[in-house]
């Protein structure tokens with residue numbers, strides 16, 4: 063009998079008690095027969111996905127769920143997203159996340175240039191490559207822009223180590239956190255750093271693009287941030303002999319998947335938002351699980367509801383994931399001859415009270431189609447904490463999920 067492994071990550075699902083939900087957390091308030099069945103028949107506990115002192119981002123937290131210690135494998139968003147668009151992870155190259163943004167009266171007005179479409183964006187990147195990045199103005203190394211999706215792209219800058227450390231000394235926030243800020247003031251401390259000079263130059267050149275004429279949110283600047291060197295990560299095949307796929311609508315998660323050797327399933331109707339096609343994700347996960355050993359299924363919607371401080375929407379998204387994804391998967395794999403082991407856990411809590419990620423531990427549940435055991439009546443933050451089990455999340459994959467051959 064083969065064993066198949068599925069990890070389901072409802073992004074940002076965990077939370078604290080919410081007044082609007084009668085003092086329950088969204089997960090407690092939601093009707094979740096699938097998660098609850100996993101808890102009753104499985105193993106429940108708490109995991110720390112974010113090490114102390116580290117910003118609780120989805121990059122760090124999902125890396126930990128994939129079994130790698132974020133303290134040992136520090137990765138920047140730029141390098142992860144570069145992997146998601148198929149760039150090789152070169153240690154001599156810095157990868158920047160690039161936003162096409164709108165600046166109005168010197169203020170950052172839109173982090174997405176009016177959610178510019180991919181086709182227009184890629185055309186503009188060609189112009190920016192020619193007129194800003196590749197025109198010989200760079201002091202060291204070779205740089206080039208690569209097209210991603212919508213307003214999100216990558217700049218790869220290959221350069222000698224001392225030069226890379228100069229570029230690494232700049233810490234700019236993402237433009238979504240800088241709305242209303244004065245560009246000159248934000249960049250002032252770094253104005254002599256080469257990639258910041260490239261950003262400034264992009265502003266002069268892009269303002270004149272005919273494409274921007276009459277646009278409400280012109281794409282009139284590139285914002286370079288979250289830069290990091292390419293790093294090779296140990297793959298799931300190297301660690302556990304497993305082949306697998308990642309199913310996610312989010313570039314960052316697809317990039318992480320690629321870096322650990324997973325293939326990326328091309329979803330057609332996934333949006334990374336409330337209107338994503340949940341059934342498509344379920345079918346993709348089941349199809350990949352039939353053919354391979356391992357599937358990483360990530361769903362963004364609860365995190366978005368947390369950021370929007372909307373506990374009712376979060377509860378609804380958790381219910382939708384249970385109803386359209388998890389419960390049908392449990393029913394189907396229960397009838398498979400192969401053993402199917404499922405780990406369900408959020409990457410981090412996203413607090414409906416503050417609209418932000420937190421570093422608090424998250425609940426996890428592991429279920430095995432061939433070895434039911436007896437656990438708590440439901441899958442909730444409180445019941446998982448009551449179990450008394452708590453461990454760093456990067457231990458979970460090896461110690462509790464993959465390595466235990468029989469039973470749980």
Ligand SMILES: [Zn+2]
Pocket residue numbers: 074120365366369412419
């Ligand atoms: Zn988030």
